[in-house]
Amino acid sequence: MRETDPLVGVENVSRVFAMDHSEVKALDRVSFSVGAGEFLAISGPSGSGKSTLLNLIGCLDSPSAGRVRIEGADTSALSQGSVTRLRREKIGFVFQTFNLIPVFTAAENVEYPLLVQQAGSSERRRRVAEALASVGLAKRADQRPDLLSGGERQRVAVARAIVHRPALVLADEPTANLDTANATQLIDLMRDLNHALGLTFIFSTHDQRLLEHTARIIRLTDGRIASDSVLEGESHGQVSAACIS
Amino acid sequence: MGKFLLLAFRNVFRNRRRTAMTLMMVGGGVAALLLAGGYFRFMSNGLRESTIRNGLGHLQIFTAEHFRRDEVRVLDTGIENWRQVASVANAMPHVKGIAPRVEFYGMVSNGLKSSVFIGSAVDPAAEASLGFDPSLVNGTNFTKKADGDVEALIGVGLAKSMNVKVGDGLTVLAVTSDGALNGVDVQIAGIVRTGVADLDARYLRITLASAQRLLQSDRVTNLVVGLDSTANTDIVYAELAPRLGRFSQQLTMKKWIDLATYYRQVRSMFDGIFVFMGVIVFFMVLMASVNTLLMSMFERMREIGTMLAMGTPRAWIVGLFITEATLLGLMGAALGVAGGNLLGSLLNASGLHLPPPPGYTNSIAFRVLHIPGIMVGASLLVTVSLALASIFPAIRASRLRITEALAHV
Numbered sequence: 001m002r003e004t005d006p007l008v009g010v011e012n013v014s015r016v017f018a019m020d021h022s023e024v025k026a027l028d029r030v031s032f033s034v035g036a037g038e039f040l041a042i043s044g045p046s047g048s049g050k051s052t053l054l055n056l057i058g059c060l061d062s063p064s065a066g067r068v069r070i071e072g073a074d075t076s077a078l079s080q081g082s083v084t085r086l087r088r089e090k091i092g093f094v095f096q097t098f099n100l101i102p103v104f105t106a107a108e109n110v111e112y113p114l115l116v117q118q119a120g121s122s123e124r125r126r127r128v129a130e131a132l133a134s135v136g137l138a139k140r141a142d143q144r145p146d147l148l149s150g151g152e153r154q155r156v157a158v159a160r161a162i163v164h165r166p167a168l169v170l171a172d173e174p175t176a177n178l179d180t181a182n183a184t185q186l187i188d189l190m191r192d193l194n195h196a197l198g199l200t201f202i203f204s205t206h207d208q209r210l211l212e213h214t215a216r217i218i219r220l221t222d223g224r225i226a227s228d229s230v231l232e233g234e235s236h237g238q239v240s241a242a243c244i245s
Numbered sequence: 246m247g248k249f250l251l252l253a254f255r256n257v258f259r260n261r262r263r264t265a266m267t268l269m270m271v272g273g274g275v276a277a278l279l280l281a282g283g284y285f286r287f288m289s290n291g292l293r294e295s296t297i298r299n300g301l302g303h304l305q306i307f308t309a310e311h312f313r314r315d316e317v318r319v320l321d322t323g324i325e326n327w328r329q330v331a332s333v334a335n336a337m338p339h340v341k342g343i344a345p346r347v348e349f350y351g352m353v354s355n356g357l358k359s360s361v362f363i364g365s366a367v368d369p370a371a372e373a374s375l376g377f378d379p380s381l382v383n384g385t386n387f388t389k390k391a392d393g394d395v396e397a398l399i400g401v402g403l404a405k406s407m408n409v410k411v412g413d414g415l416t417v418l419a420v421t422s423d424g425a426l427n428g429v430d431v432q433i434a435g436i437v438r439t440g441v442a443d444l445d446a447r448y449l450r451i452t453l454a455s456a457q458r459l460l461q462s463d464r465v466t467n468l469v470v471g472l473d474s475t476a477n478t479d480i481v482y483a484e485l486a487p488r489l490g491r492f493s494q495q496l497t498m499k500k501w502i503d504l505a506t507y508y509r510q511v512r513s514m515f516d517g518i519f520v521f522m523g524v525i526v527f528f529m530v531l532m533a534s535v536n537t538l539l540m541s542m543f544e545r546m547r548e549i550g551t552m553l554a555m556g557t558p559r560a561w562i563v564g565l566f567i568t569e570a571t572l573l574g575l576m577g578a579a580l581g582v583a584g585g586n587l588l589g590s591l592l593n594a595s596g597l598h599l600p601p602p603p604g605y606t607n608s609i610a611f612r613v614l615h616i617p618g619i620m621v622g623a624s625l626l627v628t629v630s631l632a633l634a635s636i637f638p639a640i641r642a643s644r645l646r647i648t649e650a651l652a653h654v
Contacts, residue, residue, distance in 0.1 A: 088556020
């Protein structure tokens, strides 16, 4: 990665899904970049392509056209194994439905990315303790997900997403299944982690509570960028979709 | 690795009802194999020992000529200096005793009716020392009567067809070693059952002394060697064989297994049935488990998608499913071994008897032997079967498209 490379580069990306007798264009020539340490929301109505875009950035899917670069590397040009390694080492995921492994305790769920990275046991213990402490769940480490509240589960999911110190955390509608109190708590937590650890957060949402705390919002409409707004900081103003796509 | 195993172990118990059903199926298969295998082994062991005890012995010494050609005259392929041979064999370790035999045939008549017989002449004392006691239905074994009073034991079928009973007289006719017809009068001391209905209809036994007088020969057909244990057969065979080469007459030795044709047939039938049962259990577990493991995969699609999203190598997903199936197989096998042994012990304690099989006249005790080899083999069979059953679901799980798996409801 060159110093000038953004953390994430989305270059003229389209994603077309083939249906029975037709094609659906979920994303249409989308381009933008995300620098390290950003706190970015991808917003838009249902079906606008938010999750599809997040899946492409997370290397869970491949674009029909265009390129997605992570730290300068074109993900489409990487082998299956390299993409898997990139996800394992560089990206943390937070899902709308938490997606914790139900037979694991909170601590074991948080430990999982480190297991996949084959980290040593003492390092795993230390990092899990730190991650759980950072989301305020140190005392709930031994509880299984079914004994945790929705807010606690999502905080465990956040701890799991950050435990291996990824460059990027992708969160797909992270507050959609939470009540206001838990959603607010989660937003504050992610913002704190963004500030304290310099972690880059990209999340898809149409939750106004979350958007109010976001530094930058990319709004999608019908698979195209309608606007890319910087709401705080000094480097960017509102950028029109026409300028960046 | 430890956490990976822990994950597999906990996954096994996620759906307890389904796991219980699978364990019951696997355990049932193992228990069935244990019971069948244990019973078959009991039957074949029993048949082996009864075959040996019924007079076959552990080893038999013949002249080599006996197997090369049919006798032109009675006993012309018999052993000449059999007493010296018996003495050499008797001196071997593990040898309990030697019983000389003469096999012959001829006609038997009670004056009203005649019948063909298959005769066996024995030394009653030597037979008794080896525990070769005839199975008496009526009367007694040979007594120590004077030579003029020749005794005979006859098969229950022959007695019925000749319409004779214990104490009745019979004339036994046979061709001597010189080719002349000779006869002796005998008195029926006892009526015996050989265990084989066809042989019972033709069987006649007299003493060796009587037979040698009847056949006008000092030779014997063979020498039966009885050992302290069937397990020592090979040892004694290996040590005795070279010593038999020192005699002028070329001698040969057969192990009981070479002579027990019926035993070999029964054993091979049992083995065939057992292998067939094993194949059925293998495929039963395989087919049922594929379905169960596929259901498990579909239920966990989103979780598998999450694991793949987090960078879990696809090979790990395959490994996870195979490990889960293997654990399930091992647990089912343990359950089956415990259940099969318990059930076997209960059946053994019940004193159950089965009716005699075709061609047999005695009922058979139902006993199940606990055989470690079968326990290990049956456990391996179901565990491998389950592991194989998991390969298809495992590969399907590992090849899921992550986005589709994450969207699975």
